[in-house]
Amino acid sequence: GIDLDDPSLYADLEKKYHVPTGGPSLDNVIVVDNVPRVPGEKEDKLKNVLRKTFKTMSAVKENGVHLVRGPDPENPAGTLTRSYAFVEFETAKDAQVAVAKGDGYRLDKTHVFACNLFNEIEQYGKPPGEFKAPEPEAYQEREYLKSWMMDTMARDQFVVRHSDETEVYYANKTDEPEKACARNRWTEKYVQWSPRGSYMTTFHRPGIAIWGGVSWMRLRRIAHENVRMILWSPEEKYVITVSHDAVKADDGEMHNICVWDVNTGAMLKSFPAGKAFKWSHDDKYVARQGPNCINVFELPSMKLVDQKPLVADDVKDFEWSPTENTIAYWIPEVGNSPARVMIVDMPSRAIKRTKNLFNVHDCKLHWQGEGDFLAIKVDRTTKTKKTTFASFELFRIREKEIPVDVLDLKDPLVAFAWEPQGDKFAIIHGEGNTLNVSFYTMDSEKRSAPVRLLKLLERKTANRLFWSPKGQYIVLAGLKGSNGSLEFWNVRDLEQMGVGEHYQCTDVEWDPSGRYVATSVSYWQTTMETGYKLWDFRGRLVFEKQIERFYSLSWRPRPRTLLSKEQIKEVRKNLKEYSAEFSRMDDLRENKASRVIFERRRQLMEEWEAYRTQRIDDHYDEHDE
Amino acid sequence: AERTAILERRAEIDRRRERQEALQHQKEMAEAKEREARLRREAEQERQRIADEAKRRELDRLQKERDAIEREQKMKMAEELKRKSEAVGIKLVVDVETMKDLNTEQLITKQVEQLEQEKREMRTRLNAVAKRMDHLERAYRRVEIALMEKDYEH
Amino acid sequence: LFDLLLVAHGQAMRPLLLQGHSRPLTKVRYNREGDLIFTTAKDKVANVWFSHNGERLGTYNGHNGSIWCLDTTYDSARLLTGSADSTAKLWDVETGGELASFTQKTAVRAVGFALGDRTAFTVTDALMGNPAQLHIYDITSQTPAAVRSFNVGDSKVICACWGPLNQYIYAGHENGDITLWDWQNGTLARTIKEHTNAITDMQFAGDKTYFITSSKDKTAKLFDTKSLDRLKTYQTERPVNSASISNLKEHVILGGGQEASMVTTTSARAGKFEVLIYHKVFEDEIGRVKGHFGPINTVCFSPDGRGFTSGGEDGYVRLHHFDKDYFEFEIDF
Known part of the structure; x- marks a missing residue:
């Protein structure tokens, strides 16, 4: 420890x-x-x-x-x-x-x-002006940060936090997960993976620590007292720390937020508390909403792009595309000018699309995982301002001039989620405890009905949606008041594959491969029957464990694949051969495993019978005396 | 004497006539009574017949109603089965029209049978999908591990 | 393989619901032949039922507090009950008549007839200066005074049984100790500490050569009667309130659940409290039987092992007869 x-x-x-x-x-x-x-x-x-x-x-x-x-x-x-x-x-x-x-x-x-x-x-x-990057720490033989990806069984890892323990496991196909590393008091709060899984971050009073490699060595420490939360950049080059305790910067302002270079440990810039920072997909920029503008900083200089903010009067919210340096933002209605959604490229600031919206009360921006679509949920008020109603404005980013489809909602919206890879989305709508789930596709058969309803499921207890990271499969979960009902759906074939229940379930998380789903009951939410369950994609229970003072389970994200498109194609083509071999391996392993179990049982039974024989003999002896 | 005889005969005739009349009267009275009784009996029978008829009609009506309800219920059940099956993505083999002619027990059996059948088929299908998913990941990994050696050196 | 049993028990096995208690059950026990089931509860009455159909045969009225424990004689003619009203009562099983009442200073936690049914013990709680005690009674004369009384230590006794041949009385304590008492001399013969929390129940195998204890430490354990060696451990995820050994198959059943006060959402979990079936030798869980609306306070296998009875915090007694799947089910080895 x-x-x-x-x-x-x-x-x-x-x-x-x-x-x-x-x-x-x-x-x-x-x-x-x-x-x-x-x-x-x-x-x-x-x-x-x-x-x-x-x-x-x-x-x-x-x-x-x-x-x-x-x-x-x-x-x-x-x-x-x-x-x-x-x-x-x-x-x-x-x-x-x-x-x-x-x-x-x-x-x-x-x-x-x-x-x-x-x-x-x-x-x-250390006023930034005088700030000197600390010397790199003494050179160590760097371990391979993707070592867990060398597992021949292609198993994924997850980390479990309970009591003072932090444990990393490999998820197995059918039985108990295999422990990869466990340490006592590894962190004072929680642990957080970096977005590509190279690092695990732990939280301590004096700062955060970053761990990784096959021996789970400490790779970096960042001194920032009482860090409350961190925001890794998508490519793991930088990390933003947000602390409870403000640091006084040279301009006299109190700063709670620091941007760090992970490789050198240098602090690049600090900021006062306020709006959230949002990273561009490629670590090139980080942006933060300002008054009447969006401040887009270039990395690693942390200077404003072209020394000036992206001007956007009254801007309410913005989001980066997950695959391009494109920002979508919206500005509310002011006077006679309508509310507007803008899609802007960075750093050119070229406007790709503008859309005017009327009677807007609020907007929520949702990019699809591959940046192909942008959904904006628009809450509107009627002219009399008495009632509100909602609709989706659906932008087709890849199509010429970015056409927009509109989908009006008849019920209040409870949840929305894009299929991460694909053209579908799911919504939960309705009121009360029994809600409706609808699946839609952007795959238009004809221009006149661009967004197509695939299926409406009525009277469901689900209130949260969890798509597989690979798309196609989705878990409809009833969290909080719905007691943890789970439905596993195949949205491509519109079929329910399985149902499950994890009483008082607080969290649902897919593994990065889309093979497994972890559901958990966290001590942060409830004290009773805390622990986790692992299911496969179709809702078959693989493993379950109740753990006292269980806090969280978090899958380790995977790095980008090293395989080229051609290599992937090649593997798929030859899957039959691979499969035959793997099946043989699995059978062998299974046989061996069952042999071990049978052997253990046989031995236990023999011992028991020997004990019984002995005991019964004693018994008769006593009676004979 | 002759006069006496005549008077006596007349008197005799009168007596006979009186007796005859009395008998006649008695007979008529009896007949009237009987007729009255018969009429009463007949009226009673008619009433009974009408009542029976009404009762039979009522029973018929009830039976018909029951049949209708049962039919409706079966229909509902059949539709429910269809709806339920389709809600989880299962196409029914038996159509609702056929199902409505079955009795409840048959329907339930049919329902269970069909769902079991679908479940079995789905399980087999999904087992194959699960296996494919796992094997694909492992196959990718096998090729990728070779590349990782180089990746580490970078 | 295990799924099979789970399904078989969870769905196909239809239990009989015995409704005759209005408050949480404290003990369910079969008579020797297994044709009768005796139940006690916090509602101050004891009941007797036919085990084949769940029909109530009679009620024993007279206690003035929760009844904690019971035992019956070899011939099923007499019933002994112990209550929080500080009495143990002897009943005529057939007529329901109260034959004797043994007044104690504190609540009676356990009772038992010795082999031969001439002697019985009661165990009383430590309370207000009165130590926890074992009392020996002469049942033949039904003398109201104890023949012998002696202290049984600082930790409360929760369950106790006569050992084989009346040699020792075996007691399970609140601190997890198991003690053996030489009742003729009033001395402590042995103590073992194998549980880390209160022992909630103790039941012997049919031939009394080994016994099972259940504990709040979330385990049940099997012990050799003579050596007190621990033979097996059954690990669960919740406090175990009761455990019983099958005389037919190599199975044990465990009943339990979180404390009543901890269960805040009972209604939401309707019928989800489970009796767990473990393989006695392999220590593996092999099945679960759902049904109770609250923690299970007491379980007992029928003497022939063809069924079992459970009593819950919910006030219900559930009587289960195993179906053919159960008898056909075997774990391969």
């Missing part, structure tokens, strides 16, 4: 960022920036001004104001005080009060104080 209280875990990092101080505690000292620079003769006067100013706020120590003298840039012979001062207070508490009150204090027109605790500066204070 790993002792996370072990200070050495982060000691070297902390040291690197540490300004050596020595001597007694400096908890009662604050640093004041933007202090006027004065020549030597005015030094005492400035000290007096500062003392008086801070006396009105908190308890300043006698002779507690310290100025630092530096060269006068305009007079090489003379000196000027530097633009910062150190002020000592009676107690640490007094210093904190002074920071709270003095930060932003306007001394005169040009001098607005920025106050910080000395110790905080020492901990966090």
Whole structure:
């Protein structure tokens, strides 16, 4: 196990960022920036001004104001005080009060104080301007980050978090998963895979740690206290950390969000808390909604593309296409101009499509997994603003001029999901406990009826939709109040393959291959009967386990395949030969497995019978006595 | 004497006539009574017949109603079976018209039979799909592992 | 293979529902011949039923508190019950008449007739300065005073049975201990600690050469009567309230479930509380029988092993007769 209280875990990092101080505690000292620079003769006067100013706020120590003298840039012979001062207070508490009150204090027109605790500066204070990328950690023999993909059985991995345990397993076809790695107190919160499965991220008080390779070695630590959540870039080059604790940046703003380069561990930029960051599919850009604009930053410089934001007045929301550097966003109705959906290419800023919408109350953007379609759920109000109704605007991105189909909804919408690879989508609609599920396809037979209803399933207990990552199969799940009813559907053939139940089920997740589905009951939601079940794609239960204080199960994502299109075609063509061989292997293994089981049983039975014989003999002996 | 004889004979005739009349009267009375009784009996019988007839008609009506309800129920059941089967993507072999002529037990048997049959077929089909999925993944992996050696060196 | 049994039991086997108790069941037990079933519950009455059709034969009225335990004589003529009303009562099985009442200082947790039916024990709870005690009674004379009483330690006794040939009384404690008592001298003969939480039930195999205990530690275990060696462990996912050994097949049944107070969504889980069937030798679960609406408090195999009875927190007694699938089912080895 790993002792996370072990200070050495982060000691070297902390040291690197540490300004050596020595001597007694400096908890009662604050640093004041933007202090006027004065020549030597005015030094005492400035000290007096500062003392008086801070006396009105908190308890300043006698002779507690310290100025630092530096060269006068305009007079090489003379000196000027530097633009910062150190002020000592009676107690640490007094210093904190002074920071709270003095930060932003306007001394005169040009001098607005920025106050910080000395110790905080020492901990966090690396103004980006002075930021130096830390030296790379000592060279280690890098392990292959895709080692789990070398499994000849092509099994997928998942990680289970329960109590203080973190366990990684290989999912087996028919029996218990096989443990690949398990550590006690590996993380203080949860664990998170990177999007291609190369890394597992753990969360600790001083920061996050990134693990991987066949021996699960620690590859990187990132020092950011109390990280609440992280956002990996799709290609795993960068990670964004969001913390509860704000860091004061050089501009005086409080920053909770940092963007890091995973390979070097360098912080690229920090931001104040606020709207979410969204990565482009190729790690080239990261974007964040601003007032009347979308800020698109280039990586790794983290500078705005062409030094200017993407102007979009009153923009409400935006989403990147999952396969291209295309942004879709919408702006609401203002005055006489209608609401608008815009599809814009980056970095050219070329507008690919504009669509005006009227009486819009709200919009939700949903890209299909391959970026072929964009669905926008539009909530509208009637002219009288009394009732709302919804419709889908369905954009065909690949077609010339991007035609839009409209699908009006008669019932309230409960859930929507695109088939990740394919042209179908599913919706749950209706009210109350028994809802309806509809499957649609974008595959239009004729232009007049572009979106086609494939099937309407009435009176279902499902309230969530989970498509297989490969498409075609979907799980309709009744989570929360619906007690965990599960239906496994084949949407291509419109047939229900199986049903299941996982009482109080809180989470459903497909494995990356689309062969298995994990359902779980998390301790975060309920304390009773927590644990997980593994099903195959058609709803056959493969394995189940109840675990006390079980928190989560998460499948390890897979890297992009190394196979070329031709190689894939070749394998498919020769599947019969492969299959024959695999079947033989499976039969052998099965025989062996059942032989082992039979052997164990036979032995147990023999032991039992021997025991019984012995015991019955004893019994008669006793009676004979 | 002759007069006496005449008077006596007349008197005798009168007596006879009186007796005759009395008998006649008695007879008529008896006949009237009998007729009345017969009429009453006949009326009673008629009433009974009408009542029986009504009862029979009512029973017929009820039977017809029952038949109709049963028929309707069977129809409903048949349609329900059809709906249920189709809801999970199963096409029925037997059509609703044929099914409505079957009795309830036959229908249930049919229902169970058909669903079992479909289930078996689906299981076989899905077993093959599951196997194919697994084997395809493993086949890809076999080719891919060879490429990974090179990938690592990069 | 295991699916088969599961299906066979879950659906085809139709149980008889015995409705005669209004509160949670505490014990179900068959008489020696297996033609009668005795049940006790928190509703203060004991019932007797015909096992072949589930018809109620009679009720034993007289206790003033929950009845915790029962035992019957070899000839099924007498019934002994122990209650929270601090009495143990001796009943005439046939007439329902109360023959004797043995007054105790605290609730009676377990009772048992010794082989020969001349002697019986009761175990009482520790309460308000009274230690947990074993009391020995002379049933022949029906003397209301105990022949002998002795303390049985600090941890409450939850279940107890006479061992073979009346040599020892076997007791299961709240702290998980199993103790053996030399009842003639009032001394502790042995203690083993194999369970980590309260022992909830103890039942002997037909020939008394081994016995099973169930525990809140989510296991049931099989012990050799003489050596007290642990023979088998049956691991489950919930507290086990009762366990019983088949005299016909190599099977044991386990009943349990989360504490009543923990089950907040009982109605949503209607009928989902299961009796688990385990292979006695292989320790594998081989089937489940659903049906109760709450945790199962007590289970018992019929002496011929052709059926079993379960009593639940839901106040129902469910009487199961196995169907032919059960008898045909064999695990290959």
